[in-house]
Amino acid sequence: MQIFKQTPKFDFMGKRKFAIAFSLILVLASIGSLVVRGLNFGLDFTGGTLLEVGYEVPVDLNNVRKTLHQAGFGDAVVQHFGTSKDILVRLAPQQAKAGESLGDQVLTALQKAADGKVEMRRQEFVGPQVGDELRDDGGLAMIIAMGFILVYVMARFEYRFAVGSIIALIHDVIITLGFFSFFQWEFDLTVLAAVLAVIGYSLNDTIVVFDRIRENFRRIRKGTPISIINTSLNQTLSRTMMTSITTLWVVLAMFFMGGELIHSFSLALIIGIGVGTYSSIYVASTAALALKITRESLMPVQKEGADQQEIS
Amino acid sequence: MLNRYPLWKNLVILLALVIGTIYALPNLYGSDPALQISATRTTTVDSSTLAQIRSLLESKNIPLRSIVLDDTGLLVRFENVEDQLKASDLIHNLLGNDYTIALNLAPAAPAWLESINALPMYLGLDLRGGLHFLMEVDTETVIRQAYERYINDLRGLLRSKKIRYLTIRQQGDSIVLKFRKAELRDKASSAIHSEYRDLQLREEEEGDAYLIHATLSEVALRDIKKAALQQNITTLRNRVNELGVAEPVIQQQGDNRIVVQLPGIQDSAKAKRILSATATLEFRLVDVEGSVSEALAGKVPPGSRLYKERNGNPVLLKKRVIITGDRITNATSGFDQQSGSPAVFINLDGAGARIMASTTKKNLKKPMAVVFIEHKNETKVINGKKVNVTRKVEEVINIATIQGVFSKRFQITGLDSVNEARDLALLLRAGALAAPIRIVEERTIGPSLGKDNIEQGTRSVIMGMLLVIVFMGLWYRGFGLVANVALVANLILIMAILSMLQATLTLPGIAGIVLTVGMAVDANVLIFERIREELRNGNTPQSSINAGYEKALSTIADANITTLIAAVVLYIFGTGPIKGFAITLSIGIVTSMFTAIMGTRALINLFVGGRKIKSLSI
Numbered sequence: 001m002q003i004f005k006q007t008p009k010f011d012f013m014g015k016r017k018f019a020i021a022f023s024l025i026l027v028l029a030s031i032g033s034l035v036v037r038g039l040n041f042g043l044d045f046t047g048g049t050l051l052e053v054g055y056e057v058p059v060d061l062n063n064v065r066k067t068l069h070q071a072g073f074g075d076a077v078v079q080h081f082g083t084s085k086d087i088l089v090r091l092a093p094q095q096a097k098a099g100e101s102l103g104d105q106v107l108t109a110l111q112k113a114a115d116g117k118v119e120m121r122r123q124e125f126v127g128p129q130v131g132d133e134l135r136d137d138g139g140l141a142m143i144i145a146m147g148f149i150l151v152y153v154m155a156r157f158e159y160r161f162a163v164g165s166i167i168a169l170i171h172d173v174i175i176t177l178g179f180f181s182f183f184q185w186e187f188d189l190t191v192l193a194a195v196l197a198v199i200g201y202s203l204n205d206t207i208v209v210f211d212r213i214r215e216n217f218r219r220i221r222k223g224t225p226i227s228i229i230n231t232s233l234n235q236t237l238s239r240t241m242m243t244s245i246t247t248l249w250v251v252l253a254m255f256f257m258g259g260e261l262i263h264s265f266s267l268a269l270i271i272g273i274g275v276g277t278y279s280s281i282y283v284a285s286t287a288a289l290a291l292k293i294t295r296e297s298l299m300p301v302q303k304e305g306a307d308q309q310e311i312s
Numbered sequence: 313m314l315n316r317y318p319l320w321k322n323l324v325i326l327l328a329l330v331i332g333t334i335y336a337l338p339n340l341y342g343s344d345p346a347l348q349i350s351a352t353r354t355t356t357v358d359s360s361t362l363a364q365i366r367s368l369l370e371s372k373n374i375p376l377r378s379i380v381l382d383d384t385g386l387l388v389r390f391e392n393v394e395d396q397l398k399a400s401d402l403i404h405n406l407l408g409n410d411y412t413i414a415l416n417l418a419p420a421a422p423a424w425l426e427s428i429n430a431l432p433m434y435l436g437l438d439l440r441g442g443l444h445f446l447m448e449v450d451t452e453t454v455i456r457q458a459y460e461r462y463i464n465d466l467r468g469l470l471r472s473k474k475i476r477y478l479t480i481r482q483q484g485d486s487i488v489l490k491f492r493k494a495e496l497r498d499k500a501s502s503a504i505h506s507e508y509r510d511l512q513l514r515e516e517e518e519g520d521a522y523l524i525h526a527t528l529s530e531v532a533l534r535d536i537k538k539a540a541l542q543q544n545i546t547t548l549r550n551r552v553n554e555l556g557v558a559e560p561v562i563q564q565q566g567d568n569r570i571v572v573q574l575p576g577i578q579d580s581a582k583a584k585r586i587l588s589a590t591a592t593l594e595f596r597l598v599d600v601e602g603s604v605s606e607a608l609a610g611k612v613p614p615g616s617r618l619y620k621e622r623n624g625n626p627v628l629l630k631k632r633v634i635i636t637g638d639r640i641t642n643a644t645s646g647f648d649q650q651s652g653s654p655a656v657f658i659n660l661d662g663a664g665a666r667i668m669a670s671t672t673k674k675n676l677k678k679p680m681a682v683v684f685i686e687h688k689n690e691t692k693v694i695n696g697k698k699v700n701v702t703r704k705v706e707e708v709i710n711i712a713t714i715q716g717v718f719s720k721r722f723q724i725t726g727l728d729s730v731n732e733a734r735d736l737a738l739l740l741r742a743g744a745l746a747a748p749i750r751i752v753e754e755r756t757i758g759p760s761l762g763k764d765n766i767e768q769g770t771r772s773v774i775m776g777m778l779l780v781i782v783f784m785g786l787w788y789r790g791f792g793l794v795a796n797v798a799l800v801a802n803l804i805l806i807m808a809i810l811s812m813l814q815a816t817l818t819l820p821g822i823a824g825i826v827l828t829v830g831m832a833v834d835a836n837v838l839i840f841e842r843i844r845e846e847l848r849n850g851n852t853p854q855s856s857i858n859a860g861y862e863k864a865l866s867t868i869a870d871a872n873i874t875t876l877i878a879a880v881v882l883y884i885f886g887t888g889p890i891k892g893f894a895i896t897l898s899i900g901i902v903t904s905m906f907t908a909i910m911g912t913r914a915l916i917n918l919f920v921g922g923r924k925i926k927s928l929s930i
Contacts, residue, residue, distance in 0.1 A: 002787075006848070054760065103756070104581045121761040123580060127752035130446065134887065141885035145878045152877060156870055190820055193882065193890045197827060197897070200878035204831070204871040208838065211867040239841040246783060246837070247830035250776030254826050257775055259768035261438070262823050269827070 002238070012233045012281060013226045013289065019282035023171060030178020037181050042188030043124055045138075047131035049091040049102045052122035053110060058084035064110070071109035082260040086121065093128045138192045142173070145196060149203060157210060158297055164288035165206045168279040172202045175275045176268055190265040198272030201247070205240060205280035212236050213285070217298045225293055229285050237281075244277040314854045315921035317914050325914050328906070329801055332808035338421035338432040339807055344377055345396035346418035347403065348558050349411055350385030357385045357411070368406055374399050389418055393441075393759045415576035416558035433810045435575075436818035436892060437755065439769070441762035442575035443583055446753035447548075449568045453748055454540040455533065456482075462511065462526070463487055469507055475500045478521065486527040487511075497522040537568065544749060545570055551586055569752070580756045586735065587751075592637035597671070598679040598711060599628040619683060621708045622728075629681050629708070634671050639664030645733040648725045654733035655725045669719035676717070682710040682724050684736075769822035776826050777803070780833055788840050790929025794915045795836035798907040802832050805903040806896065818892030828900025834871070835908035838864045840930060853920070853928045861913055868909065876901050 043050045061078050064087060068076045073091065081088040089110075091102055103123040111118045126134075146169060153162040176195055180187050212232040220228055251273065255266035349365070351357045362381050365388065369376055377389035388403075390396040396415065403413055417440060419432050437444050459482050466489065470477050477500065478490040491497040501513055501524055510532035514525040528536070545562055548570060552560045561573035577583055602613040604626050612618055616628045642659040660668060672680075684707050710726035727733045780799065784792040806825055810817055843860030851859065876898060883894035920928070 002844070007845070052761070054758075103754075119758060119760060120756070121758040123754070123756035125751070125754040130752045137885050137887070138890075141881055144885065145881040148877045148881060149874050152874055189887075189889055190823075190893075193820055193823075193886070193893045196878055196882050196890075197893070200875035200897075201831070203874045203878070204834065207871045207874055208867050211870060215863075235845065236841075239837050242787065242837045242841070243831070243834040246780045246833050247827070249779040249783060250772075250826045250830035253776035253779060254772045254823060256772075257768060258772040258823070258826075259765060259819075261765065261819055262769075265820065265823055 008234045008237060009230075010234055010237070011230060013230050013285070016282065016286045016289070019286060023279075023283055026175050026178070027171060030174050030181065033178050033181040034174075037184065039177065039181050039187045040184045041135070042186045042191075043090065043126055043131075044189040045131050045135045045187070047093045047126045047128035049093075049106075050122070050124040051089045051103045051106050051120070052081055053087055053089070053107065054119045054121050055085045055087070055114065056117050059087060059114075061087065063113075064089075067109060067113040068106065071105070073106060073109070076106070134189065138189070142192075142196060142199070145199060146170075149199070153207070153210075157214060160288050160291040160293050160297070161210045161214075163291060164284045165203060165210065167287040168206050168276075168284035169199055169202055171279050171283050172198055172272060172275045176272045179271050180268070185267065186264055188264060190262060191268045194265045194268035194272065197269060198276060201269075201273060202276030202279060205243070205276055206284040208239065209233060209236050209280050209285060210288070213288070213293075214298050217293075217295045225289060225295075229289060233281055233285065240277060240280065244273055247273055315857055315917045317917045317921070321910070322914055322918075325910055328805070332801075332805045334425070334428070335430045335808035335811050336804045338419055338425050338430050338811060341419065341421040341432070343417040343432060344389040344391075344420050345393045346390065346416045347388045347396060347400055348385060348414045348416045348418075349388065349403065349407070350414075351411060355411060357381070361407075362386060364406065365403055368402060369399055372398075372402060374402075387416075387418055389420075393763075412553065412556050414556040414558040417575070431811060431814065433807065433817045434814045435762075435766070436816045436821070437573055437575060437762075438757050438819045438889070439762050439766050439817065440575050441757045441759035442573065443577045443580050444574075444753075444755040444757075445572040445584070445587065445751055446565065447570045447572060447587070447749045448752045449537075449541055449544055449570065450748040450750065451537050451540070451568050454537060455485075455528075458528065458536050459487060462508070462528075465508070466504065466526075469503060470500055473499070473503050475503065486525045489524040489526065491522045491524075492520075494522050497524060500524065541568065541570070548572060548587060555583060555586060570749075576759075580754070582735075584751065584754070587749075592685050593640070594636050594683040594685065595634040595668075596629040596632070596681050596683060597634065597675060598681050599630050600678065602628045604628055619681070619706060619708045621711070627681065627708055627711065629683070634680070635660065635664045635667050639667075643737040645730070645737040648723065651725065653725055654727045654730045655723045656727065656733050656737045657721065657723045659721050660719070665719040668722075669717060672714050672717045672719075675714055677713060677715075679711050679713050681708050682726075683707065684709045765819050769819055773803075773822060773826050773829065777829055780829060784833060784836075788836075788930055790919075791836075791840050791843075791912075791916070794912050794919075795833055795840070795908070797915060798836065798911040799829065799832055801911055802900070802904050802907040803829065805907065806900050809899050809903065810896065815895050816892060817896070818889055820889040821892035821896040824893040824896030825900060828897060828904060831875070832900065832904035832908055835864075835868045835904060836912060838868055839909075839912070843928070843930060847928065847930075853925050856928070857916060857920070861909070865909070868905065872901050872905055 061080065064078050065076075068074070068078065068089065073089075075092060077090040079088050080086065089106055091106070103125055107118070107120055107123070146166060149169070150162050150166050153165050173195055176198055177187075179185070180191065185191075209232060212235055213229055216228050216232050216235075217225075220231070223231075248270065251266050251269045254262055255270060258266060349357060349361070359381060362379060365386065366376070366379055369388075374395050375391055377391060379386065379388045388399065390399060400413060400415060407413070417435070419426065421430065421432065463480055463482060466480055466487065470480075470489075475496055476492070477496070478492060480487065480489050482488075489497075489500065491500060497515065501515060504511060504524070504526065505513060508526075510529055511526040512529050514527075516523045516525060541564060545564060549560075549562050552562060552572065552574065555574065555577065557574045557577055559575055561571065563571045565571045572587060574583060599613065599616040602616050604618075607613070607616070607618050607628055608626055613628070615631050617631050619627050619629050621627055639660050640658055641661050644657045646655055646657055647653065648655040685704065710724050712725070727736065777799065781796045784795050784799075786792070788795065803825070806828065839860050842864045843856050846856035846859045847853065879894050879898040879901065883891055883898065886894055
């Protein structure tokens with residue numbers, strides 16, 4: 001089976017103005033949402049206490065809230081988690097109370113109210129300083145990863161490609177974060193890991209396209225940069241689609257079957273893969289084009305007769 | 313000849329697969345919930361213990377999978393976690409405190425696999441259930457205590473050298489020594505310099521007094537912090553052993569933090585109490601002459617201090633400590649022979665025994681108090697910032713009249729409950745922590761959630777694989793099947809390497825595996841698309857295969873190396889769950905390069921290499 005019997009001839013670059021507009025709108029909307037609404041940081045980053053418990057029968061949240069209110073946890077956030085038998089209780093970081101025993105107190109209160117028929121499934125406590133540190137370290141990891149990638153792509157290709165791929169990466173990360181901000185999905189450590197995986201994935205896609213662009217620039221003597229980029233995108237199109245689809249298959253399997261704990265993780269990946277596929281076709285190449293990519297700059301360094309050579 | 317692999321390459325691939333399969337095999341058998349019963353110094357585990365436990369469990373109708381005695385003790389395997397927990401309590405009651413009974417996951421693989429060190433993957437807490445703590449050592453207190461020690465030492469030094477001083481006290485981050493004369497100060501300065509090289513000395517005049525400012529050097533401060541952290545790790549290890557945990561993790565993280573992971577432990581409240589308490593005891597004489605009511609009004613007699621008993625009653629105790637908790641060599645809980653109330657029996661070391669003997673001889677029929685000192689952690693808001701503070705709680709737990717001269721062994725009564733006696737004995741036995749410690753992060757995963765996580769994780773890996781396999785088969789037909797074989801081989805290799813490294817497999821780690829499954833076929837997609845292109849350009853099948861592999865190679869390398877960079881950065885900067893994800897992703901990238909490039913090439917060469925063929929199944 002093949003998607004295209006012959007190499008397709010889509011005019012990707014001809015539509016780059018639409019792509020730029022589309023990307024700009026998405027990025028600006030994402031930044032807007034991130035500024036206005038921010039991210040709904042999970043316990044990992046905010047600190048606080050979380051308790052997941054399982055009941056034997058479906059449980060009414062209002063009763064649970066009442067129980068907790070009576071036990072002095074009026075500010076607890078209670079919600080169902082996955083099924084109607086499981087609930088999640090969250091407490092903000094408390095003042096002047098020993099934070100690490102709050103989860104136990106809540107559990108005791110719930111067990112008392114339900115004759116002990118409550119099973120502790122998960123309990124987490126993160127101190128406020130640790131939360132801040134995790135957030136800082138996560139941001140740092142992202143920046144450092146991008147820095148290293150920039151250096152590698154610069155060494156293997158040239159700076160225009162490196163800048164193009166980094167622009168595509170930032171584009172993907174901002175839009176993925178934008179989705180999480182707009183819908184106020186919870187952003188925890190696993191989502192951060194997913195965003196970093198998106199960086200890796202999106203880059204993978206971009207590199208494959210760039211590799212082909214470089215090859216074609218060297219091989220095809222005639223043709224404008226736009227037509228060469230178009231040819232390259234078309235040649236790699238069915239690979240781009242195939243890889244996105246296979247990766248999406250497994251991520252969808254995770255999303256639907258992997259359980260609540262990696263739900264957000266797979267959601268971030270689904271968005272990231274979608275955006276990453278789009279950006280490797282439109283954003284990275286458009287950026288390289290805007291930076292005036294030329295045949296000369298991509299020629300291999302020749303030992304003899306190096307009159308065409310241009311070091312950038 | 314085109315598309316033939318030399319024999320050695322085929323052998324390398326075959327060898328990697330055989331070794332991989334063997335080391336991945338233990339994972340198929342899984343693990344049994346088990347109890348590890350081992351003896352302490354005073355007891356032994358032998359065949360009679362085995363018989364005892366077997367009959368106990370039979371009488372309670374708890375089915376056993378097996379019960380084996382070896383050099384390390386008894387290993388009892390169960391059908392499920394519920395039985396394991398029930399049995400744990402029962403055996404605890406039967407054997408008492410003199411045995412260590414630890415919850416464990418015992419590999420169920422046959423013995424020959426274990427003999428070549430082929431073990432199943434080490435499951436993280438999110439997959440097996442248990443407790444995770446991140447603890448922070450209060451280094452400020454450590455430094456303060458160090459200065460206090462130095463002050464004592466300096467006093468002793470100056471006294472022994474007969475150098476008269478006015479005062480020695482701590483001032484901020486230094487010790488200030490005051491002298492009346494310059495030559496006394498100079499003498500002291502050189503004496504201190506030759507004895508305590510860690511102290512940096514600075515001289516100063518203030519009015520008619522001559523001062524020395526002594527500060528600890530950076531190196532010394534670092535060493536002190538390091539030593540405190542190390543001692544705390546040792547103490548925590550002792551306490552964890554007392555709790556009975558198989559395969560605990562106790563590791564330093566950063567400069568002042570310690571990670572403690574206790575797989576299988578359920579009772580987080582108890583574990584926390586025992587791990588984070590910096591409890592110690594002090595034995596002090598009661599000031600019987602002083603008046604409590606006057607002391608309450610503010611007139612505390614010199615040499616005494618006001619304390620509170622458990623019920624809130626004030627009591628005056630002598631400031632001089634008879635002995636402290638670090639003289640204790642052993643502590644066991646039990647019952648007082650006469651009153652039958654809970655008691656803790658304490659053994660002292662030689663020096664402690666001598667001090668105790670002389671004190672009790674001089675103070676016969678006088679009351680002595682036991683002060684229990686505990687550090688409690690609280691979060692407070694100071695200047696709008698949340699700060700964790702440690703509060704020292706001192707409580708007189710017991711006042712008893714010294715009935716006779718005692719030295720090495722004695723008992724404390726007056727405790728609220730049997731449990732309290734047991735916990736106190738445990739804390740005393742496990743030793744005091746060098747510095748107060750507080751929990752800054754805690755995660756507890758119940759056993760049922762762990763089981764769900766494994767099941768859901770495994771199911772999504774299998775489902776994702778199946779989807780990809782079907783898809784690849786439909787798309788690339790014969791070549792797709794080859795890619796599928798490589799994919800399965802890749803999964804086996806990832807499992808084998810994880811098992812060999814005994815790296816921790818977490819739920820995000822499983823996600824990493826799932827993701828590599830999706831991305832592993834990318835290399836094959838790249839190669840196959842190239843081959844198709846070459847075929848479309850009118851090349852022969854054989855040269856198309858060759859060109860496809862060759863041209864795709866640098867692309868695959870670039871794409872994978874950049875992803876690997878991201879994964880390694882994740883590993884270095886990430887903590888806990890992120891690290892698990894980064895490990896499997898990195899391993900997956902490396903193994904997928906091997907299977908998707910070398911593995912598929914070997915198979916394709918085997919089937920079509922060197923033959924005259926007209927078309928390819930691609």
